[in-house]
Structures are given as C-alpha cells and as structure tokens.
Amino acid sequence: MPNRITGLQSGLDTESLITSMVSRYQQKVDKLTEMQKKHTWKQNVWKEINKQVLSFYNDTLGKMKYTGAYRIKKTFVSNANAASVVTGENAMNGVHKMKITSIASNSYMTGGGITDASGNPFAAKKDTKLSDLGFSGIQNLKIRIGGAPEEEILLDEEDTLEMVASKLRGVKTADGRSVSANFDGNNGRFYIASDKTGANSDFTLSSNNMQFLDSLGISPAKRTKYDAGEDASIILDGVTYTSSQNTFEINDLVITTNEVTSSEITLNTQSDTTGMYNNIKDLFKKYNEVVNKLDQMYAAEDGSKYKMLTEDDKKAMSETEVKEWEDKIKDSMLRRDITLQLTLSELTGIMMQRIKVQTKEGEKELHLSQFGINTMDSRLVKKNEWHAYHIDGDEEEDIVKTNENLLKKMIASDPDATAEFFRNLSINLADGLYKLMGSTDYSSSYTLYEDKLMASQYSSYSSKIYEATKLLNAKQDNYYKKFARMEKAMAQLNSTQNQLAGYFNTK
Incomplete structure (x- = not known):
C-alpha cells in the first residue's frame, strides 16, 4: 500500500475525493456483506x-x-412407607399380597481402639504414622470381599492411618466389589463397610503380622463390632423371594422394599388411563x-x-x-x-x-x-x-x-x-x-432445509466479498498513487516558481 499523502500542495480534500470516486466499489462490498448477513x-x-x-x-x-406409551399401569401400595413399585407395561392387573420379612444390608465393622506394636493404647490421629506405632519396614493387609479372590495391600512405615483407609478404599475386586473405609481421628478407630448389600457382601481382613492387625483394631479379636450383610426377603402371593438388594423385579413389577412389615400389605396394579x-x-x-x-x-x-x-x-x-x-x-x-x-x-x-x-x-x-x-x-x-x-x-x-x-x-x-x-x-x-428430512445433495440427514446448499452459498458470499474488497483496495491505492504524483509535481512546480521568483527579485 502506497503512502496516502493528503493535498498539502493542491489544497484538495484528497480523502473525500477518493472516497467519492470509489463509492460504487464500496457499495458493492456493503451490498454483499449485507446479503451474507441476511443469509446468516x-x-x-x-x-x-x-x-x-x-x-x-x-x-x-x-x-x-x-x-x-399407551400400556401404562400403576400399582398402589397399601403401606407406602414399607415399599414402592414401578409398574411395567406387561404387569398383570390385580391385587397382590406381600410381606417384607427382611431388608438387605451391607457388612459393617466398627474397629477397636488403636494400640502400639506392644499392645499399649495409643491416642492415634489421622496423621499418625505406622512408625509412630512401632512398626518398621513393609506391612501387609489382605482383604477378601464376598467370594472374590483375596487382595493384598502393602503399607510403608511412613504411611499414616488415613492412608491405610485410603488404600483399603482403593481395592476393587474383579467383580467390582469394594469397601468404604475411614479412620475417625476423634474416636481413634477405623470404620469399614462393604459397598454392596446382601449376604455375599461379607469381608475379612488378615495380615502376615497379626500383631499389626491387632494394633489397628481390625482383627476379629480386637474389633468392637462386625455386622454381616443380609439379603432382603419378601413373600409375594405365598412365594418367597430373596435379593441381595432391596429391589425385586417380578412379573414386570419393580418392587423396592424400605422396611420389614409385621403383616401383609397389598399391591393393587391397574391400567393407568389417565x-x-x-x-x-x-x-x-x-x-x-x-x-x-x-x-x-x-x-x-x-x-x-x-x-x-x-x-x-x-x-x-x-x-x-x-x-x-x-x-x-x-x-x-x-x-x-x-x-x-x-x-x-x-x-x-x-x-x-x-x-x-x-x-x-x-x-x-x-x-x-x-x-x-x-x-x-x-x-x-x-x-x-x-x-x-x-x-x-x-x-x-x-x-x-x-x-x-x-x-x-x-x-x-x-x-x-x-x-x-x-x-x-x-x-x-x-x-x-x-x-x-432425508439426505440429498443439498441437505444433510434429519434436516428439512438445504443446509449444505446454504453453507455453500455462505462461502460463495465470503469469496465475493473478498474479491470486491480486493478490487476496492486496488482502486483506492491507484487513486492515492495518482494524487501523490500530482502533489509531487505541484511541489516541484512550486519549488521552480519560488526559485524563479527569487532570481528575478535579485535583479
């Protein structure tokens, strides 16, 4: 782009003149830009x-x-606190009698108090290290959850009790079972629970060093309490069903049990015309x-x-x-x-x-x-x-x-x-x-309008705007060059006139 010199010698408003001279090219750019915006x-x-x-x-x-969408059914439960039911379209209309005899629960262990390696009570906190308890080197914990193979955890003497809980939580068996584990620094003991409910949710803990297990308060001899997991059980229309969860899927009814009932409750399945x-x-x-x-x-x-x-x-x-x-x-x-x-x-x-x-x-x-x-x-x-x-x-x-x-x-x-x-x-x-909405040369699948064609038209506008702008700039540059040459010629003419005037004035 050339230097755009204004009319210093001629006294002309060069900017306005050139703007006027290229106005039709600017109008074309503006029109195309407007059309593209409208297209968008x-x-x-x-x-x-x-x-x-x-x-x-x-x-x-x-x-x-x-x-x-039409075979909608609902089941009304006589004791909504005891159970809830999601009814499938193939469930049979009628009244069912059900008794809930047990609720599924997970296995839960409350650990005993922490002791040192010698068996003396120790006021442990979350950041208490195994070395603080008198253990050195590598210790191991083994955990078996349900019927899955035993998993081993290796612990370093620098590991804290909070890290022991974290490593227990990190165990996952091949069938996806795990445990929740926490060391409560306020009460100085471990709390461990299986993540799943049911009789097969039991877990056992062992170690090559039983004193280590005793010290953590999680051995059978030292733990405070262990509640084994239990299956849920119901009697529906005289038939007993068990489940490891509190959910039963029976004849397109999904029954969720919440509490044990002392007597039978009724489940009334009806077509939901509403x-x-x-x-x-x-x-x-x-x-x-x-x-x-x-x-x-x-x-x-x-x-x-x-x-x-x-x-x-x-x-x-x-x-x-x-x-x-x-x-x-x-x-x-x-x-x-x-x-x-x-x-x-x-x-x-x-x-x-x-x-x-x-x-x-x-x-x-x-x-x-x-x-x-x-x-x-x-x-x-x-x-x-x-x-x-x-x-x-x-x-x-x-x-x-x-x-x-x-x-x-x-x-x-x-x-x-x-x-x-x-x-x-x-x-x-x-x-x-x-x-x-089928796909064509001009439209994509699941599209009513010709989106491909419109995208192509948008690109075409962009190309036309680019070319029109390029032409506008070229015209502007050309006029600025011409005016620059004129200004230069006038400057030279003025210089010559000044020299001649000076010459005659000295005579």
Whole structure:
C-alpha cells in the first residue's frame, strides 16, 4: 500500500475525493456483506425450525410410536412407607399380597481402639504414622470381599492411618466389589463397610503380622463390632423371594422394599388411563407447536419494506427499535417458502387420513374426529393456528372444555383400539417427516432445509466479498498513487516558481 499523502500542495480534500470516486466499489462490498448477513439470519431461522421439528420427531413420535406409551399401569401400595413399585407395561392387573420379612444390608465393622506394636493404647490421629506405632519396614493387609479372590495391600512405615483407609478404599475386586473405609481421628478407630448389600457382601481382613492387625483394631479379636450383610426377603402371593438388594423385579413389577412389615400389605396394579390420555394430549400439544410455527413463518407479513439497517441507521435508533426492525426482517424470511408448504402439506395430510384398527366390534377405519379431536374454524382460533388440533372436553381450552370428552370415553371403553390408532398415527407422522428430512445433495440427514446448499452459498458470499474488497483496495491505492504524483509535481512546480521568483527579485 502506497503512502496516502493528503493535498498539502493542491489544497484538495484528497480523502473525500477518493472516497467519492470509489463509492460504487464500496457499495458493492456493503451490498454483499449485507446479503451474507441476511443469509446468516435465514440459516439461523431454519436451524431453530429444524431443531423443533427434530425434537418432535425424536422425542415425541419416538415415544408415541411404541406400545409402551399407551400400556401404562400403576400399582398402589397399601403401606407406602414399607415399599414402592414401578409398574411395567406387561404387569398383570390385580391385587397382590406381600410381606417384607427382611431388608438387605451391607457388612459393617466398627474397629477397636488403636494400640502400639506392644499392645499399649495409643491416642492415634489421622496423621499418625505406622512408625509412630512401632512398626518398621513393609506391612501387609489382605482383604477378601464376598467370594472374590483375596487382595493384598502393602503399607510403608511412613504411611499414616488415613492412608491405610485410603488404600483399603482403593481395592476393587474383579467383580467390582469394594469397601468404604475411614479412620475417625476423634474416636481413634477405623470404620469399614462393604459397598454392596446382601449376604455375599461379607469381608475379612488378615495380615502376615497379626500383631499389626491387632494394633489397628481390625482383627476379629480386637474389633468392637462386625455386622454381616443380609439379603432382603419378601413373600409375594405365598412365594418367597430373596435379593441381595432391596429391589425385586417380578412379573414386570419393580418392587423396592424400605422396611420389614409385621403383616401383609397389598399391591393393587391397574391400567393407568389417565397416563394414556396425558401422553396422547402431549402428542397433540407438541404437534400443534410445530404446525403453528410453520404456519406463522409461512404466512408471515411481507417484510420487503424493511431494509437492512446501516450503522448510521442504527445510531439514529434505540436498541429496542433496532431489534424490532430486524425481527421484522427475520420473521418474514420464510414467507411462502416451498419447503414449509411441503412440510405442512405432508403433516396435515397424514392427520386427515383414516386408520384401520381392530376394535371390540371388529375391524374399523377410524378418524381423529371420532375421538373428539378436530381443527377449528379459522374465525374461532388465533392467527397462525389454523392447522392446530383441539381435544373436546380438554379443561385447559375454553373453546372446547364444555364438549364431551370422547377421547377419555374411547380410552375407557376400548383402550387397545385407542392405543393402536394413535400408535399408527405416530408411525405415519414419523415416516412422513423421515421422508422430508432425508439426505440429498443439498441437505444433510434429519434436516428439512438445504443446509449444505446454504453453507455453500455462505462461502460463495465470503469469496465475493473478498474479491470486491480486493478490487476496492486496488482502486483506492491507484487513486492515492495518482494524487501523490500530482502533489509531487505541484511541489516541484512550486519549488521552480519560488526559485524563479527569487532570481528575478535579485535583479
């Protein structure tokens, strides 16, 4: 870049002149930059829409196209303090009687007081070293947990009692068993417990030097107390079950026991029609959110009158005004977009189809209206909610809450046919969206819009901006060079004139 000399000799405002002369090149750079920014906004709008549609596809339809979303059951426990139950879809309805005879527990040891190597009581703390107790060299501890092979720990005389506990905690058997261990400096003793519950959670400690084990207060002879682990046990409908944990998985019931019962309690398993209704209601809530958004973007106000703001424009406006102006542009970017139109057409077409199901009266083709689920007259609903569905009798919607709730009635009278209908509807919607979101030369998998093409277009804008900026700089440099030569020539002319004037003045 040449030296950019201002009009010292000519008295001209060189900067302004050149800025004016290259204005059309600057305008091209500004226009391309503006177009790229607008393109980025459009990409972001599409990303948000695609995120919402993909969430509906994965989370909502991914759940509702399986029978588990409809075969919902609950189990009521007569003594909720004693047990809780998670009910699977294949659990059998009925009343069960259960008695909890034992609760699973882990093995727990309370150590005895610490003594020195000679057997004398020692006021030990966490930082007490083995050498302080009179032990030198390497000592060993051996621990066996459950039926796993024995593990050995090597201890140095410089190790503290806290480090002994840490090394015990670091033992892990091949089957994943371990112990919790702590040395309590306030009470001067070890506390050790198995990490798992059950009769097979027992642990034993030994050493090549039994005096060392006695000194730590963890030998069978010196420990204060040892409670062996115990299995949980229940009697369900006359059959005894045991578990190493307080959880039993029986006939698609997951029973968690909390306390022993002196008498039988009842478990009442029932179909949860409310759960099925809520899942179907949520399906339409999420569907409506998607189609309302698509309608909003497709039928947006024409934003062509809202031009991109320049920096000077923004300076003359408040932040709120700038945001509102730019939001008008963003909201109108997908107005009458063909991809939105195709997506809406696919979804609304599927919702209007009849679906063949097996009812109690035989095979029938059912429609959403037979479940009391319909779209509303456009004059009765909010703007951009023309394709939304409403459930008659839904207490959360004033417009339909006084109508008879046919969906609840159908669930109560024929839950299997209801489940089959909405499961197939969800499958059809998922298939339709999958078709729309398939990978092409211009779009990635699970993407509604042409993201690959838009990324390529963004790169193209970057290249054009680079070339336009390069040309602008070249033109500016060229004009500055010309003005610099002019200034130099004028300086030489002025110098010659001054010399001549001086010459004639001396004559």
